[in-house]
Amino acid sequence: MAKKALQGVRVVELAQLVAGPYCAKLLADLGAEVVKIEEPLTGDEARRRGPFLGDMPHHERSGLFLYLNTNKLGITLNIKTKTGREIFKRLVNWADILVEDKPPRVMPELGLDYENLRALNPRLIMTSITPFGQTGPYRDYKAYHLNIFHAGGEPSIMHQGSAVHRGSAIADRAPVKGPGFMGDYDCGLSAATATLAALYARGATDSGQHIDVSKQETLVSLERLENVLYPNRKKVETTAMIRASAQGRGMVGGLMRCKDGYVMMAAMQDSQWRGLVELMGSPEWTKDDKFKDELSRVLHSREATSRVQQWVADKTMEEIFRDGQERGVPVGKVNSPQDVVHSPQLKSRGFFVEIEHPATGKIEYPSAAYKLSKTPWSVARPAPLLGEHNEEIYCRLLDYARQDLAIMRENGVI
């Protein structure tokens, strides 16, 4: 039996959709015992979001939910009932960590704010994830992923487009969000990181604490270089500078159109440039003094980029990628999900794992981006069915009789 990094760490998750569940998944996949609380009957909102297996909506067949909830135990509990809250408190008493994503007013209204929970369990680490944080004028604002991704500044930076967008109408269209739920995943990761730091600190202090995680701030910090350009230069240099950057000034490369898709190239250093020249068969134009060293190429990168683009246009993504990398040119294919799944590199690293689930059979899932030599990432169980572990948690852990369970079910507690 392989050792697990977070063996023995107990987590209660009161969260849904992406950010909170991803935070708890990261812990669960490294061995923490996670009890996920869902609302009776309806469950996590992610159960109603696609993609669904075979495009048939079903609360046990959402790819989003299945991915985000591996290795967890699942129970149903209605904390709006008094009995529900008592049970919740007993779980908090058992736990090391509580991950919750309720709007800031909800937990205090239920008498479940940090101060109350701390009184029960002073060693508890409570991680609260909200769109805008627990304090400040926007604390009660609502935000979906679209809103929160735009709230972090990144769309305005991507907005200026690349060389291939030049002359197109992109700049007149609205800035765009990142892919899928990326900003929510980012926030789950950030919350899990802070949670582990608090867990480590608890080893020294024996005291838990409350962590206030704002999704917006997570995203602001991920664009920390561009997001401080304004106050440091006292003008919106972002636009002009980023446009210059995206158009390839300073960098030979950027996004380039091939015969069958796109590649991304960033040939900056001398050796990389030499590799690129060789790749192109050392055409005459590359011998011009304008491209003789890095600084000159920075100054004339627009011209170089457009020359390279012409050369790339009738090649395939695969040949530019392979032949380029063979010569030390930093180049990547713009991979679709299909390409990612078929990547020989990811296959060779065992990045995809097959997980069997009672409602879907076997499906391949992405695993993790890190390999810990002594405590490998692993899957012990698929995402829980709705209320799958009620009996295990309520009867085994909290000593309720099976009869109580039936009564609580009828009364809408679980």
Next chain:
Amino acid sequence: MNKPPLDGVRIADFSWAWAGPYAAMLLAVMGAEVIKIESNQRLDHVRLRALGFGVFRGADRSPFFNDLNLNKLSVTLNLTQPEAVELAKRIVRISDIVVQNMRPGVMDRLGLGYEELQKVKPDIIYLSSSACGATGPERGYIGYAPTFAALGGADHLTGYPDAAPQPMSGSIDLRSAATSAFAILAALCYRQRTGEGQHIDLSSQETISVLLGEAIMDYTMNRRNQTREGNRDQAMAPHNCYRCRGGKWVTIAIATEEEWQAFCCAIGAPDWTKDPKFSDAYARHKNQDELDKRIAEWTINHTPYQVVRNLQKVGVAAFPSFDSKGLYSDRHLKERGVFTEVEHPVMGKRVVVAPHWKFSHTPAVPCRPAPLLGGHNEYVFGELLGMHLEEIAELEARGVIY
């Protein structure tokens, strides 16, 4: 005064560029003492230049280096010299964690690979971060944020469906770094419990793919290859970014019938909202081109903040699409202390992004500027390693400390 969460943890940081340094910085702002081991012989290129931003006027004049290396110490060691490698090992001996993001194999050749450093410090936690990971046929491939954003699948899924992808860039390195910091902390918690260190092999490309779980699952479950969708959603409508008065942008997203009704009411219930084309969520999704046009006709007469106030008041998710200026001027972020200032000895006052978690009992460390190149040679070699000043001077003269 409460101590920060990682008080007493020390990191030997051999990393450069963006992803490695920011991983170590995340741990530095949580209280770890991070010693950046760098050299004039091979400068961290962020001290010199940034992709697309040009070249800076000196190794201590890079604002980007500052943003990615706050709260660290810096020593200079020319690792091509065996004596420098020995000194690096002495730093590792008093450290808990090693962070490095050279190409796979480079640290081994320098004599600073995991096996070697484990002999020096048996319980060391050693992070190797690379573009594609330390194993596999592409392990030697090089990359920067733009290339592994592409490889990981992010670019294909970002932008308008009828146009080229909108490449993601710098933030992608910071996402890789955030993942590294998490993996290191998991290993640190394990070491706290068992006394065992370990090696972490992290692939930047994979740090991006794991954030695209549902798109990848759609392929593995249904063989559907998703593509970019602008600001739209597979189910929700309205769900877009709309132009406002003055050219700024606002996002509005509606998930439920209740929110739709509140939205219609807030914009004054114009006749078009009663059109059967918008009568339920399905119809709205189907007719969203027209729906978006109608909504944009309303937003264009208001500022983003007016839209946000009107809609949030009735429980509808609306928020500005911010740029750097918008963020810095926003009252909520001011009150939350999202931006802070450091006084850099060469560049002067710099606004930086403050630590982005609020710990109630073990607060993150207030920001200190990034170190000057070799700025802590005396402290690290003198105080921590107990070397005499003459010895340090002699090693400097011979280009070992360089």
